[in-house]
Amino acid sequence: MSVPDYMQCAEDHQTVLVVVQPVGIVPEDQFFKIYKRISSVSQVNIRDSQRLLYIRYRHHYLPENNEWGDFQTHRKVVGLISITTCGSTKEWPQTAERFHGQKEVYSSTLYDSRLLVFGLQGDIAEQQRTDVAFYPSFEDCPDVEKRVDDFVESIFIVLESKRLDRATDKSGDKTPLLCVPFEKKDFVGLDTDSRHYKKRCQGRMRKHVGDLCLQAGMLQDALVHYHMSVELLRGVNDFLWLGAALEGLCSASVIFHYPGGTAGKKAGRKPSVSQPADSGKRHRPGAQEVLIDPGALTANGISADTSTEIGRAKNCLSAEDIIEKYKEAISYYGKYKNAGVIELEACVKAVRVLAIQKRAREASEFLQNAVYINLGQLSEEEKIQRYSILSELYELIGFHRKSAFFKRVAAMQCVAPTIPEPGWRACYKLLLETLPGYSLSLDPKDFSKGTHCGWAAVQMRLLHELVYASRRMGNPGLSVRHLSFLLQTMLDFLSDQEKKEVTQSLENYTSKCPGGMEVITLPDGLKLPPRALH
Template identity: 90%
Template sequence: MSVPDYMQCAEDHQTVVVVVQPMGIVPEEQFFRIYKRIASVSQVSIRDSQRVLFIRFRHHYPPENNEWGDFQTHRKVVGLISVTSCNTAKEWPQTSDRFHGQKEVFGSTLYDSRLLVFGLQGEVAEQQRTDVAFYPSYDDCPDVEKRVEDFVESIFIVLESKRLDRATDKSGDKIQMLCVPFEKKDFVGLDTDSRHYKKRCQGRMRKHVGDLCLQAGMLQDALVHYHMAVELLRSVNDFLWLGAALEGLCSASVIFHYPGGTAGKSGARKPSVSSAADAGKRHRPGAQEVLIDPGALTSSGISADTSAEIGRAKNCLSQEDIIEKYKEAISYYGKYKSAGVIELEACIKAVRVLAIQKRAMEASEFLQNAVYINLGQLSEEEKIQRYSVLSELYELIGFQRKSAFFKRVAAMQCVAPTIPEPGWKACYKLLLETLPGYSLSLDPKDFSKGTHRGWAAVQLRLLHELVYASRRMGNPGLSVRHLSFLLQTMLDFLSDQEKKEVTQSLENYTSKCPGGMEVISLPDGLKLPPVPFTKLPIVRSVSLLNLPVSLRPHKVKGLLGQGLSSASPFIYSPITMHSRGDERSKKIDFQWVQGDVCEVQLMVYNPMPFELRVENMGLLTSGVDFESLPAALSLPAESGLYPVTLVGVPRTAGNITINGYHTSVFGVSSDCLLEGLVGVKSSGCMVEVVPSLPRLQLCTSLPRSAHLSSEDLSTSVSLQLFNGETQQLTITLENIGTETLNTLELTSKTLSTKEKLFGEFLTWDLQDALSHLPLKSGQSVSIPVNISAKLDFSGQESLLNDLNDDGISVTGLPVSSPLRQVLKPRTENKPVGSDASKNEFNHVKYTSYGWCCFNGYLGSNYDITLECSAHIQVHCELVKSSLLYCQFFHMYSTYIQRIEIALLSDPRCIQITLTVEPKNLDQI
């Protein structure tokens, strides 16, 4: 026997084999539909008996395996069901002849046969025959299962008669010598009258009867015959048949201990034995009941107290003894090269039993022995099947990596060079099944949870094989996905040269089929999730940036009334705090403005040994409509942290959440979410977007001066005035946005001065400007502002003391006169405190001209202070008798840059230092 049945299990010893084959031209789909219905009748309860006959249906069975039917009767084909199509009565004679020819293949062992004819109607079809069933079509055959049950009962009748004939054989010494195919030549010229030969014949026949009893549902009788066969065969050293008798004894004991079966089938088989006492009730009248005393078998190695261990069944092995007898039987099989298939199948049966007993290490020993069993020249398909079954058995006992190893060997066998048409699809499918054994998952999220699991070198090899197999399948999209997965998850284990090679291969694949973020569905239902490149480049921190100082919105204080709160009427609300805790922790304390460019800064670095080009890098947001403005990066090789600013424009107001960013690297588009980034520091990801504000450009007629502070929203202008002098400043406001300005308010504030001011330092008239409101887009309005210098210098001595304390004295003190403008909603349109007034904003955006420009936001809820700092140099007498000096300063003030005044030892004298440019010395 050269073809092993890798699905063999111990309970198969109680089954009979029935072959179901198509005859002639039968559509494959129709045949397997009928075959499925036939195979559903896997066990039949015999009428007028408590016994059950189990059937093992096969649609393909090697005839050479049938020759071993005497050695183990469960290998013998006892039934044949042929399925054929016959449309006319003229075809019937030829169909009948074919059926008889098909029976001849298994003719020596068949107990009964049936022919199912589909499509024939008429006189021939109306004939009543027991061996032929006619049906009009494949869809109109309601009683197929009933026909099969009748067929199985007829097989049981023949089986029972053979069992009785063998068990009650009175031929004495003339017992038939049963043998296997390779033994026939060894018995030529053998002395058939010797006692040794007769004992061998008796032992083999006793073992054969045990097989028949097991198939006929008489488990206790089978155990008795197996024990007797073991005694007889051991005495004559008939090792091959002794091994078969021991295996039969193990199978019968397994059937008793595990009535649900050992093959992992869903349907549990019925127990065939309840006790030894009622075994005789299942016999036909006249059947012999032969029981041997277990105590008499201790010399042969069979435990004397097995009945106590099992509880009820006599002669049944314990669970531990079953494995020992399997080992002994396999050792006997190993003595015969031609019994390799029998040895292999016995190992598989023992492994299935050990798997149920949770004895994985012992099961692995049987499997290791099965690996080295030489079965001669196997076809490629048989090799694939052998490695696949070994993989399944290793998985059954929990050896996942060993299972993955043999499954990968089977995958490589599918594309062996000797195969004319390599099966790349089968190879790819088997490779996918090896992933769990090597701690691999096709979901990149599993690799961001902690430390790496498994052997990286083996995983890299397997991923490369998946890439190659998918490419040979003609599916470049799969190749891109697997190569992207390899680069993302195995980047830390790649050398610099491997990184270059992998990226080059990825670029070659993506030039034909770009990679994306869609889920790839395979034909067997497996789904490949997208693989975002979160390591190309690696992001370490994400920060949302505030708007520039001149563009930040500020809440208007006092417009809604002091002390009013629109959030909640309660002082403390624990429900609100707990429900919004996470949201508040993510929300940022500044605002963005609808329609303005907003920025998010990422700190990234390039882990590759070459320059990394990142294209189409932009933000992923939710909450409001957001227009992301993509950027392109070029990061140097193995760069340090590198700041990257991503920008975009919110198109609607509300709360916007920055979920991540998208990139395009090596032709693969990726959506990288912040929650999937490892070790990323983020100060928050949610920010409020206020509605669009008007843009106002403010210019003055005075020259500009330097800013006093980087955080100052104003633009300073310089102005020189003598004490008592008044000068007019013209402020021009132009609406350069699309929103309309409704109201205008102008306020002033003195920042610092040590002198006492007389009257208003700044005065203006808004009547003309207010008459031009509302100010529409493109319109402008001018506001005249009078600046008057009226200072009190009556306390000269204290002033001089202050100047002396500083070590230096100046003639003029800086005086800031801030201008503040507030746009208020009209009371008749938007009452104070209404929701409309809360959500309205106006915006001023500056444009640089030759004049001084003021920048910032204006609005009913947000305002900004616009300051115009006038640095006034006041030239006056420091001592009452120094009128000459005042006249001198007045005449030459245009040439003097700086005046320093210092006190001398004589309190009546002071020192005045003038600073002038060299070109003006001659003038002075």
């Protein structure tokens, strides 16, 4: 994997991944209108069961990421929903062929797929099919959500079947060895009859079954499998998969302790109906000692959720142990240069958990580690995204100045020399967003004579950058406002030479724009009034 998903959080481990993509030419606005309706079905109550299935939707997903699906099953594309337009019966064979080609991309992992066809009417559209739904238009499609609901239930049936097959596998010594893409060449010629090899196979399979249990809503079973996997993999020093087993254990424990989720208010999920009422009281220091109880596993979990037994089985990590296990998992990922994306995402997940726990200092340590993780050659867009997310995470834990620093780095990246068309407007907008972090406001009401808050040297540099970005945007009037503001608020901190340079720049910019007393409105809505220099 080369591109990290910075929005990942611990509870994503219990989701199944469904990709939603257009087939052929579909108007972008109409596609996202339907995508929004599809993605609103984010959790489904399974009939004849107390369990919920959580769904994660993506409209773009690299096929190479799918190859890591055995390592962590929430990375595996198990569902595909294609959206297409079809104006006549003649176009239908080609449309069906395109849909088939799209399925081939993810064929190795797909559980089920659906095609939503808009615009086709006639005999073909009147056929009753489970895999294809026909609608007269994008406006006339009342049952899209119901179709998705049924689709998710069909995914659950396959998932449950796979979980039961793997959990009750009697192959013994013939357990297959699950691998990540870069490992396959390393196992050629190994002695497959050795005790070490068999333990490795069993440990990885236990971890895989834990993933399937977590996705299928069997939280207690998942915890037991993860604990067993950790013991097996630790015994053979299988560090990469040991890290994954520990991370799975952390994710399952986070899901139990924080049923509202760790992704923040926007992405937070509803608490599961199967969670016990006192679950929030359980994350106390020393709440558990690891006690692996194979007897806690259900023989057939179709109609029973054993989450309520978690207190008795004592397999759930305490809030403090979750973070310790995250640290251990990340240290193991760090041993493999090809696992940089996994390591970075684990850091981000741990930070979100620590933010919920209000442990900002420890969260900053994870973020500091994330800064130095090498992901190879990143594009300029990927660098901007990385710095922007780091800024958001520092803001999340209350490190406002650090957040402003990384947002400013992202702003500078927008106009890097290697970019053919520098994004000066994006740069300016990001620079504006850094102002609060540096205790700087462009609103004159926030300044009172004789008092100053923040580092003047940094603030002056930021104001100069706003001036330069304004000029490159072709707005000398905005540059004049920022320079006038700099003179009025930072005069006491300017040397004689700097005062001279600023006044010369001001003279230069004023000569390029007509004089006026109009108010300038910034992208964030702030209004810059004219300033009188006296």
